[in-house]
Amino acid sequence: MALSLPAADPSYFRDVRPLLQRQCQGCHQPNLKSSNLDLTSYQGVKEGGKRGSAFGLLVPFLTGEMKPQMPLGQPPLAPEQIELVRNWVAAGAKDDTPAGAVEGPALGAPTVYTQPPVLTALAFSPDGRMLAVSGNREILLHTLDGSQPPRRLPGLSDSILSLAFSRDGSLLVAGGGVPARFGEIQFWDLPAGELRRSVMLTGDTVFGVSLSPDATRVAAGCTDNSVRIVDAVTGKELTKMGAHENWVLGTVFSVDGKRVVSVSRDRSAKLTDTATGAFQENINLLRGELAAVARHPSRDIVVIGGEDRYPYVYLMDRPKNMKIADDSTLVRKLERQNGAITALAWSADGKRIAVGGAAPEVNVYDADTGARVAACRGHSAGIYSVAFSPDSATIATGGFDGTLRLYDAATGALKKAFVPVPLEKATAGAGGAQ
Ligand code: HEC
Structure with a gap:
C-alpha cells in the first residue's frame, strides 16, 4: 500500500x-498497552501513556530524540513519514475521522454475534483438551469436555485465518488482519490467555501462518507475494522471501525447521531456506492456484491443494541426480474433490490426510495408499478449516456455515456439532450489530 506524501494539510484519518x-x-493497543499507551484510536493518542498526552511525544520518540526510539526494535520510520506526523501535530493534531467510520474494535467490548461467524481457523492444543477457534476479532478457546465456558481472546484483527499451538502448549500463534489495513501475528501466552506480543506485517491480512517445530520462528504468507519469517521470542522480522509472483496463502516448516514450503496463487509450492531466504526449488509442476499445504508429522513430505481440486503429495527434496522441473517428486495424487481445496491436515500419526474446500464435505484419505477412508458430511456450505486431534482419532471442521463439527476420523461419523460463539438473538427491526 503506497503511503501518501506529506500533505500540506495532513489528515489523522487518511495519513x-x-x-x-x-x-x-x-x-x-488496548490488550497490550506498552507504557500504558494505546495508539489504535484518536482518543488513545490524545490521552497518551505514562508521560501524558502523546501528541507532543510522537515526533521525539520517532526521531530518537527521546529514547528508546520508536517503533521499538524496528528500523526508524522514513523521514517523510515522520514529517507527516510532525505536520499533523503542528496543525493542531485534529481528529478528522468521518462520522460513522469504524475506528478499530470498540475498547474492551466483546464481540456480539447475531449469526455464526465464518470459521476460518482451528487448532487442537497438544494435550487434546482444548480447541482454539477463530471468531470475529477474537479467538475462542473451548475445552473439549465442555467443562468450562470458552475463553475469549480478543485482538485487533477482524479475522483470524491461522492458528497454531507450540508443542508444549504454552504458546498459541494466530495470523490474520484487516484487509487493506494491516496483517497481524498474535502471540498468546497459555494457560494465562494473555497476549504476549502482536507483530504487524504489511498493509493487508496475512495468510497461512505456521510455527517452526521448536516454536522459535513463525512463517507468514503475505499479499505482497512475500513469505516473512518472524522471531517468536523478540517479534523481529528475520527474513523476507520474495520468490513468489502472487499472494502466498500457506506455509509449513520442514521437520528440522530450517526450510519452509510456501504455496501461492502463482500456482507454485516453493522450498526456501529460512536462515538466508534463499529460494531452493519449486516442488511441484504448475497446475492451478494453490491455497493450502500440510506436512507429514515426521517426514519432509507435503500435501498441497487448491484450484484444480486434486490434493498432491510431494517430497520436499529432489534427489540430486534428477532433472529440474520433472514431476518425479510427486508421491501421490489423491482423488479429485467436488470444489477447490482450501484446507488440508495431516494426522499426528502420519496415517491420514484430511481435505476440505468449496464443497460442504471433508474427505479423509489413507496417506500411504491414497484410498479414501471416510467422508465427513453435514456442513451446509464450504469448508475453511480442518484439524486432527493429537491422537488422530477426531477431525474438527469449520467453514462458512459457522458450525464447528467433530467427526470420527476413522468412520466419518459425526460426534458433535455446535456454534462456537455465544449467539445473541437479533432484535427484530433493530438490525443488531454484528
Ligand atoms: C515492539 C513494541 C513497540 C512498538 C512496535 C512501538 N512501541 Fe512505542 N513503546 C514501547 C515500549 C516498551 C515503550 C516504553 C518505553 C520506555 O519508556 O522505556 C514505548 C513507549 C512509547 C512512547 C512513550 C509513551 C509514554 O507516555 O511513556 C511513545 C510516544 C511511543 N512509544 C510511540 C510509538 C510509536 C509512534 C510507535 C510506532 C511508530 C511505537 N511506539 C511502536 C514499545 C513499542
Missing part, C-alpha cells in the same frame, strides 16, 4: 492513523 496502525499498534 496518521494507517501509519500508527501499521507500525505501532502491535505494542500500543
Whole structure:
C-alpha cells in the first residue's frame, strides 16, 4: 500500500492513523498497552501513556530524540513519514475521522454475534483438551469436555485465518488482519490467555501462518507475494522471501525447521531456506492456484491443494541426480474433490490426510495408499478449516456455515456439532450489530 506524501494539510484519518496502525499498534493497543499507551484510536493518542498526552511525544520518540526510539526494535520510520506526523501535530493534531467510520474494535467490548461467524481457523492444543477457534476479532478457546465456558481472546484483527499451538502448549500463534489495513501475528501466552506480543506485517491480512517445530520462528504468507519469517521470542522480522509472483496463502516448516514450503496463487509450492531466504526449488509442476499445504508429522513430505481440486503429495527434496522441473517428486495424487481445496491436515500419526474446500464435505484419505477412508458430511456450505486431534482419532471442521463439527476420523461419523460463539438473538427491526 503506497503511503501518501506529506500533505500540506495532513489528515489523522487518511495519513496518521494507517501509519500508527501499521507500525505501532502491535505494542500500543488496548490488550497490550506498552507504557500504558494505546495508539489504535484518536482518543488513545490524545490521552497518551505514562508521560501524558502523546501528541507532543510522537515526533521525539520517532526521531530518537527521546529514547528508546520508536517503533521499538524496528528500523526508524522514513523521514517523510515522520514529517507527516510532525505536520499533523503542528496543525493542531485534529481528529478528522468521518462520522460513522469504524475506528478499530470498540475498547474492551466483546464481540456480539447475531449469526455464526465464518470459521476460518482451528487448532487442537497438544494435550487434546482444548480447541482454539477463530471468531470475529477474537479467538475462542473451548475445552473439549465442555467443562468450562470458552475463553475469549480478543485482538485487533477482524479475522483470524491461522492458528497454531507450540508443542508444549504454552504458546498459541494466530495470523490474520484487516484487509487493506494491516496483517497481524498474535502471540498468546497459555494457560494465562494473555497476549504476549502482536507483530504487524504489511498493509493487508496475512495468510497461512505456521510455527517452526521448536516454536522459535513463525512463517507468514503475505499479499505482497512475500513469505516473512518472524522471531517468536523478540517479534523481529528475520527474513523476507520474495520468490513468489502472487499472494502466498500457506506455509509449513520442514521437520528440522530450517526450510519452509510456501504455496501461492502463482500456482507454485516453493522450498526456501529460512536462515538466508534463499529460494531452493519449486516442488511441484504448475497446475492451478494453490491455497493450502500440510506436512507429514515426521517426514519432509507435503500435501498441497487448491484450484484444480486434486490434493498432491510431494517430497520436499529432489534427489540430486534428477532433472529440474520433472514431476518425479510427486508421491501421490489423491482423488479429485467436488470444489477447490482450501484446507488440508495431516494426522499426528502420519496415517491420514484430511481435505476440505468449496464443497460442504471433508474427505479423509489413507496417506500411504491414497484410498479414501471416510467422508465427513453435514456442513451446509464450504469448508475453511480442518484439524486432527493429537491422537488422530477426531477431525474438527469449520467453514462458512459457522458450525464447528467433530467427526470420527476413522468412520466419518459425526460426534458433535455446535456454534462456537455465544449467539445473541437479533432484535427484530433493530438490525443488531454484528
Ligand atoms: C515492539 C513494541 C513497540 C512498538 C512496535 C512501538 N512501541 Fe512505542 N513503546 C514501547 C515500549 C516498551 C515503550 C516504553 C518505553 C520506555 O519508556 O522505556 C514505548 C513507549 C512509547 C512512547 C512513550 C509513551 C509514554 O507516555 O511513556 C511513545 C510516544 C511511543 N512509544 C510511540 C510509538 C510509536 C509512534 C510507535 C510506532 C511508530 C511505537 N511506539 C511502536 C514499545 C513499542
